[in-house]
Amino acid sequence: MSNYRRITTVSITHEVDVVSCRQSAKQIAAWLGLSTLEQIRLATSVSELARNIYQYAGQGSFHFDLRKDSQGLVNAIGFEAVDRGHGIREIERILDGSYVSPTGMGVGLRGAQKLMDEFDIQTGTEGTRIRALKVVFPPQPFPSEKRIQEIRRQLQHEGASDPYVELQVRGSELLLTSSELHNKQQELEATNQELENTNKGVVALYSELEKASQELQEASDSKSRFFSNMTHEFRTPINIIENISKLLLKGADGELNPEQYKQVRFISSAAGELSDLVNELLDLAEAESGRMDIVPTRFSLADFTEQLRQFTGALSMRYPSIAWQIAPVHSDVMLDTDRNRLFQILRNLITNAFKYTPEGSVTVRCLLPDNETVEFLVEDSGVGISEDNQARIFEEFARVRIPGLAHVQGNGLGLPLAARLAALLRGEIQLHSEPGAGSRFTARIAREHHQSAVDLQNLDLSGIxxxxxxxxxxxxxxxxxxxxxxxxxxxxxxxxxxxxxxxxxxxxxxxxxxxxxxxxxxxxxxxxxxxxxxxxxxxxxxxxxxxxxxxxxxxxxxxxxxxxxxxxxxxxxxxxxxxxxxxxx
Known part of the structure; x- marks a missing residue:
């Protein structure tokens, strides 16, 4: 309780002491600069609790405190109401509003609870103790010890006013509160009228937007169907070219002379690149249209990391000037997602890292940020990507031209496809890069593809x-x-x-x-x-x-x-x- 400072205590033995409690609460709130309505709310809450002590326990004490924050500022007014009565029965039902008393008992207690920011009550056969707080915002400077003594003397000197005067004051406060509520009601009615007028235009706008959205969706579906149909049509002749090229290179119908062998090898290589392009176009079209099948399987993270190590080792043979590392996982866990699609994502990211690192290093690390997610970090010390181009690299067929790396081959589909696949695996890809300082791609994927879905049919947020x-x-x-x-x-x-x-x-x-x-x-x-x-x-x-x-x-x-x-x-x-x-x- 070192962050609390007691201001005053009022002993409740007579009915006039209830008025003293109310006045003390209102004056303390006024000293701290609370609005008139906040002063009234605090005073009303204190008055109800003090009256409960007098009526049902006969006597008790009311303590007023100030709470200070870590910077020494007052951030709340607190009070503690204590009596040694017989306790309050049905306290839980009183506070949740389900208790109905013919005498009205408990209404004031529940009302006081609603008016305060924090409210705690302990009651039993040996008495009742209530602690409550009213937040002060913004926080105010904490009064000096001299000022606290002045406050105490003023409270003791003023005491309780004449009950009839107090009734007049409370009547004025009621009129003020009623006037404030009336003003709020008028503002609410004006706002509702404005919203009603605005809503007519909004409805028309949404109708136009819905129509435009439908047209865009139809165009997108047509594009996806075109990609899918055309790539399927391309695949058959490409397969024929690839297979016949292989037969010729093997000499199935006779040995080729060196020049013929070189020419057929060019044809075979170009057919292979075209086949890769067609496969990526098919995957991209299926991912965009939502027709791509995701087949989750259960596998260990350590086993998958070893697969990445074998792939990276084979890839690195084409880049002898690049050092690489697949960092071991610190904690092996089981994943339940589409392993092939996850490998496709990492394969594209790792291949890109090697392509755009003339010399230096490529590192792949795996992190477990929480119980639901796995993160793969692919970092390189390569040429980096400028901020203007970072969004473009995730667009289909967009390639960033970098001086000195014009020889790098690619079709501009690897990263867009990786991003689409990550979304299908309930994840995303993030990029952090600076020109000349390398790049870091983070693939964040859900460990369990089939997460527990929300039961929409039985979800009821009434009262929330x-x-x-x-x-x-x-x-x-x-x-x-x-x-x-x-x-x-x-x-x-x-x-x-x-x-x-x-x-x-x-x-x-x-x-x-x-x-x-x-x-x-x-x-x-x-x-x-x-x-x-x-x-x-x-x-x-x-x-x-x-x-x-x-x-x-x-x-x-x-x-x-x-x-x-x-x-x-x-x-x-x-x-x-x-x-x-x-x-x-």
Whole structure:
């Protein structure tokens, strides 16, 4: 309790002491700069609890404290209500709202709980102890010892006002609260009218977008069908050329002279390259159209790493000036995914690393960042890729021309195909590169291809409030669109400042927090929240995170969701279902 400082204590023995408690709470809140409505909420909560002590226990004590953070600033007003009565029966039902009393007992207690940010009650036959906190935001300078003594003397000197005066004050506060609610109601009605008018235009816009999206999808399907049909048609004549070339090279119909042998070898080599191109086109078309079959098998990571070592060893014979290493895995685990497709991804990445490293080294490492994912890092010390070209290399047939490496052969399909395959294996490929400093490709793949899917038929988020703190309107819309069919109550805040009132007044069950907010960095907002909210926060970001920052954030929240992952909607539902389940556990 070293971060708490007691301000005053009020002994409750007479009804007038209830008024003293209320006045003390309101004055302390005013000294700390809380808004008038926040002062009223705090005073009302304290008044209800003090009245409970007087009515049901006869007497007790009310302690007022200030809590300071690591920087020495006041970040909360705390109080502790203590009595030695007979305890409160049916306390769990009172707090969850299921207890109905003919006398109204428990209503004030539940109301006080809703008005506070933290609330803890311990009750039994030897008495009741209630501890509660009201957050102060932004944090205020902690008063000096001299100032605390002045506050205490002022509270003791003023004492309790005349009950009739207090009734007048409370009447004025009620009028103020009613006026505030009326203003909010008018603002809400105006906003609803504006939204209704805007919605008509949005509906028309979505209709146009849906039509354009359908046309684009049809064009994409036509392109995929064309690729697939044409490549199948190409394969037959290419196979004939390859097979006849092999027969001629073997001398099946007579020995070839040296010049003929050289010419047929050129034909055979070109047919082989064309065959590889056709195979990659077929795979790319199938991956884009969703017709590619993924056949998960169970195999060990160490065994797969050995397969990569054998492949890299054979490949390296064509590049004698390059040193290479396949780092051993530190912990062998079992994978359940399509081994052939995973090898195809790594084969393309490793081959590319050798191609674009005139001399130096190529290293392949494997990491296990969590229980669901495996990462393969393919690093080289080659020519690197400029930032302008990093997106282009994942486009079909796009090749980056690099001075001094014009001889490098390729068709521009290897990396696009690897990216498509990674998405089909529930993963992604990331690139970090600088010209002249080499490149690092990271293939992040799900260990288990068949992850447990969300039970959409039985998923019910009724009563779950979700606050989306994100300045991107499209991202907020997507979250709302995904969660709305399951009856979640979704609220939106485009800035950190706009979210603070919602967090304190509503206490949402789940908070989706973007990191790149316009007024404050999301991680800083997370740190400023009280710890009871940290258990409700899910980071929802498109920003690539370094390992150190990711570990730091995971220590303060319940998970990190990447907006860029291909199965974003399903992943969002999985996280929300998990957090909603923890609330009811």
């Amino acid at each position: 409030t979700v606050l989306v703190i994100d300045d991107n309107e499209a991202d907020r819309y997507l979250v709302h669109h995904v969660l709305e069919p399951f009856h979640a109550v979704v609220m939106e805040s485009p800035t950190a400042a706009a979210s603070i009132d919602k967090m304190h007044a509503i206490r949402p069950d789940i908070i989706l927090l973007d990191l790149d907010l316009p007024d404050i960095y999301g991680a800083d907002l997370l740190e400023s929240m009280d710890w009871s909210l940290h258990s409700r926060v899910l980071i929802n970001t498109a920003k690539p995170l370094e390992n150190a920052e990711r570990d730091r954030l995971l220590g303060m929240c319940q998970g990190i969701l990447l907006k860029t992952q291909p199965d974003y909607a399903e992943a969002l539902l999985q996280h929300v279902q998990r957090l909603a389940g923890s609330l009811s556990a």
